[in-house]
Amino acid sequence: MNIVLDLPTPRNEKLSAKYKRSFAYPSMKDRVPVILSKLVDLLYREKQNIINIYGEGAEEELKTAIGEISQLKNHVQTGKPFEKFSSSDPDTDIWNADLEGFIKNGSKLNYYEAIWLFAECYLYRKIREIFATKSCLNILDPFFYQKSLLLTDSLPAIGPIMTHMEEEGLLDTSKSLSQKQLQEELTMLLKCTLWANRLDLSLAGGTVEVQSDLLHQVRNWDDNILVNDLERVSCLLVAVENSSKIVDYVTDNSGLEILCDLFLADYLVSKCNVKQLNFRLKPIPWYVSDVMPKDFYQTVEAVRSSKNPIYRKFGERWQKHIDEGIWKVKVDLYWCLGKPYSDMVDSDPQLYKELSSSSLIIFKGDLNYRKLVQDINWDPITPFSEAIGKFHPAPLVTLRTCKADVICGLEKDLAEVMNAKYDDWLVSGNFAVVQFDSP
Numbered sequence: 136m137n138i139v140l141d142l143p144t145p146r147n148e149k150l151s152a153k154y155k156r157s158f159a160y161p162s163m164k165d166r167v168p169v170i171l172s173k174l175v176d177l178l179y180r181e182k183q184n185i186i187n188i189y190g191e192g193a194e195e196e197l198k199t200a201i202g203e204i205s206q207l208k209n210h211v212q213t214g215k216p217f218e219k220f221s222s223s224d225p226d227t228d229i230w231n232a233d234l235e236g237f238i239k240n241g242s243k244l245n246y247y248e249a250i251w252l253f254a255e256c257y258l259y260r261k262i263r264e265i266f267a268t269k270s271c272l273n274i275l276d277p278f279f280y281q282k283s284l285l286l287t288d289s290l291p292a293i294g295p296i297m298t299h300m301e302e303e304g305l306l307d308t309s310k311s312l313s314q315k316q317l318q319e320e321l322t323m324l325l326k327c328t329l330w331a332n333r334l335d336l337s338l339a340g341g342t343v344e345v346q347s348d349l350l351h352q353v354r355n356w357d358d359n360i361l362v363n364d365l366e367r368v369s370c371l372l373v374a375v376e377n378s379s380k381i382v383d384y385v386t387d388n389s390g391l392e393i394l395c396d397l398f399l400a401d402y403l404v405s406k407c408n409v410k411q412l413n414f415r416l417k418p419i420p421w422y423v424s425d426v427m428p429k430d431f432y433q434t435v436e437a438v439r440s441s442k443n444p445i446y447r448k449f450g451e452r453w454q455k456h457i458d459e460g461i462w463k464v465k466v467d468l469y470w471c472l473g474k475p476y477s478d479m480v481d482s483d484p485q486l487y488k489e490l491s492s493s494s495l496i497i498f499k500g501d502l503n504y505r506k507l508v509q510d511i512n513w514d515p516i517t518p519f520s521e522a523i524g525k526f527h528p529a530p531l532v533t534l535r536t537c538k539a540d541v542i543c544g545l546e547k548d549l550a551e552v553m554n555a556k557y558d559d560w561l562v563s564g565n566f567a568v569v570q571f572d573s574p
């Protein structure tokens with residue numbers, strides 16, 4: 136393809152699949168087509184189930200949708216130009232204005248020459264468009280089957296976490312823990328949800344194997360946390376001065392990751408004086424495994440309706456947090472746009488203002504990290520607070536396993552040491568960063 140340059144991403148440039156020696160290129164060229172082919176296979180396989188749920192009219196629509204997904208795959212592989220959206224989804228005008236903006240700037244808009252962040256988000260919005268323009272299948276989440284399977288496979292892995300929490304009385308409000316224990320247990324839960332982010336269906340091309348016994352494994356992985364602000368975060372969360380904290384939790388993947396998010400969220404409201412915890416979920420099917428409201432409720436229900444009494448106990452607690460409004464589910468369009476978070480203050484001042492009331496915003500995962508640091512190939516020693524540009528609504532932390540070649544805030548020479556030891560340290564998911572910023 137002659138739109139590709141045999142170069143790595145230049146320093147301080149936004150990542151793009153036009154740089155052949157960057158992760159964006161193989162990701163777009165090899166990984167995305169696999170995701171789309173899997174999706175086609177799955178929709179074929181689930182055809183009868185889909186017709187049973189969505190009615191006879193769904194048959195013809197499904198055939199069309201499958202054809203459109205195959206065409207989308209061809210458009211990715213051949214670098215076809217981006218097109219405007221026409222469905223009546225609430226984000227259509229925003230997407231079209233963004234496409235227009237890039238065109239006015241003279242940017243080339245296709246899967247290789249566009250900036251990677253925008254191109255990838257555009258791809259998932261395109262998948263949504265295929266269903267948004269159908270009448271029977273309008274609300275079908277094409278990744279539903281993969282997410283459900285991931286949930287089923289993940290449930291056994293959380294047993295040890297629940298047993299530990301139960302045995303240590305971590306959620307028992309009548310049992311008081313020392314500040315030290317409070318902080319240690321919090322750190323352990325933060326680490327569980329951090330490393331649970333290693334799994335995601337988009338990185339794995341649609342299928343993953345769930346790690347069992349995360350609780351014991353995380354204890355051995357501290358050396359793989361390349362920037363570790365966990366202590367700053369846990370100090371802020373256990374601080375007694377603020378007894379009515381609000382936490383905003385910008386989630387990432389379904390399955391083990393959201394389950395670990397729920398343990399942490401439970402601990403925060405039970406032991407850390409968090410009075411309100413807002414789960415910020417995705418409004419549309421996103422990056423295969425991202426959590427939408429229905430996935431969130433399905434997860435709580437799966438735990439609540441388990442045959443195992445300890446699971447049921449946790450599930451009941453979680454349902455109670457929801458019923459009492461201590462846990463709130465919030466869905467904002469911004470999470471599924473192709474914009475970095477630095478733009479939020481200008482493009483969605485309302486959401487920025489809402490987030491400003493937070494005592495801590497927790498960002499999960501790699502894509503949120505890329506959006507935070509504007510998907511720029513920073514000099515790795517660039518401070519995190521500088522890389523996030525104009526995004527400083529409240530104290531925030533990013534819990535991210537490294538799955539894309541963008542990083543900042545490293546100590547001097549660390550990137551060189553890592554490069555000398557590992558080819559793939561930025562993209563393998565074997566290393567992580569926990570980075571904190573406060574306005």
Ligand SMILES: O=P(O)(O)OC[C@H]1O[C@](O)(CO)[C@@H](O)[C@@H]1O
Pocket residue numbers: 162255332335337338387388422499500501502503505538539
């Ligand atoms: O679920 P996460 O951690 O946001 O990861 C999303 C994945 O998609 C990517 O954005 C690229 O496809 C990677 O950066 C990452 O592998």
